Amino acid sequence: MSPDTPRIVVTRALPPAALEPLHTVGDVWVSPHDRPLSVEELHEAVRGAAAVVSMLNDRVDDAVLAAAGPDLRVVANTAVGYDNLDVPAITGRGVLATNTPGVLVDATADLTIALLLAVTRRVAEGDRLVRSGAAWSWDVSFMLGSGLQGKQLGIVGMGSIGRAVARRAAAFGMDVVHHNRRPVDIGGSRQLALDELLETSDVVSLHCPLTPETRHLIDAAALHRMKRGAYLVNTARGPIVDESALAAALHDGTIAGAGLDVYEDEPRVHEGLRDLDNAVLAPHLGSATVETRTRMAELAVENVVAVLTGKDAVTPIAVTSNSVPSR
Incomplete structure (x- = not known):
């Protein structure tokens, strides 16, 4: 040329x-x-x-x-x-x-649900157990997880991906609420203040953009507002979550579990997360179809x-x- x-x-x-x-x-x-x-x-x-x-x-x-x-x-x-x-x-x-x-709306929404199921039903943890060769046997209390029917899903950021996740969650019988920077009227979902969403939701799923205002939106204080048996899913951007605070919250049982596809300093993952059975960690697969x-x-x-x-x-x-x- x-x-x-x-x-x-x-x-x-x-x-x-x-x-x-x-x-x-x-x-x-x-x-x-x-x-x-x-x-x-x-x-x-x-x-x-x-x-x-x-x-x-x-x-x-x-x-x-x-x-x-x-x-x-x-x-x-x-x-x-x-x-x-x-x-x-x-x-x-x-x-x-x-x-x-x-x-990438549908692909990311699908992965959000995959992480939600993986962490609430302990799929990744069970996979590691079977692959380890350790002895196990079925009984009525073995590796119990949490069902989704009738549980509240709190979506932070009700854009295209958030709405796609809401539609999928409804198929599992979940009640959907949301928090959005600007009020949006979404059929089948109520808008809540962020604190109320954190305090009442069984699963919190993040779909907001990373901005100076959303950096570490989910910090130690936010995690302590969540239910003790709640789960956090992040398929948005890593720095929205304070990883150190999340690792501590998962370790001490402040929340029940987390499903993460993104991290603060990719590809590095906070060392405190990698050894936790109640953390499902994916390598930024949201759009990976x-x-x-x-x-x-x-x-x-x-x-x-x-x-x-x-x-x-x-x-x-x-x-x-x-x-x-x-x-």
Whole structure:
């Protein structure tokens, strides 16, 4: 391609078929590493780029933008959340930021229910027991868990994923309540103040974005407001939960259990969580279906192609108070 051909940087491998349209509009560089790029590698990779297809573990801040230089036109984040993007810094340089909303709603809601069942019915704990080869036998009190019928599910963040979880929970006979930053009228669910939701729910499921206001929203005080037999599920963002406080609460029985798909400092997990039988730990699998991850890649690519061909992006990120970088 000619020297004027736009340079497109993809920070981690995506399905080749999804990437194919990029080759029609630019010179594509895909990271050869099966891991996140270091800060230094990311700075080097983006130099002279017109477009960057980023992943949720790429921190795109002013330093990355400066390294990219004046040709940068779009940062396409391959995720629905964008707390890894300094959106005001990006848009302040006249660069467009995009994400991949909508396509991972069902996959993440399904995983939320999977974690809920795994922790309340002790599925992962039972799996470890069987694989260990330890002796066990059935009796009426063996590995008792908690049923869901008639229990209250408190959803924090009633966006698309929260609503999808509510629909699934209703099929299990759960009573759904919710807390949302802005009041929303959801059939079959009552809006509660956060403290009341924490104090009355048998399961609390987190689906809010990570912002400065929601960082450590679930801290030691919040955990102590929960019922002693309650469960916490987090498929949103790790830093919404104070992991140290959660590990202590699970260890001393302040709450009964937790199902986690996200962590404060991924891929590191707080050591206090790893040895607890009442913690089910998944490695950020919320969107991990073939169909969903492929569609996420396709949507990120569609955004890049649109911008580089002078069209409107499919899913631009609007600059709001929640676009302030939070980590």
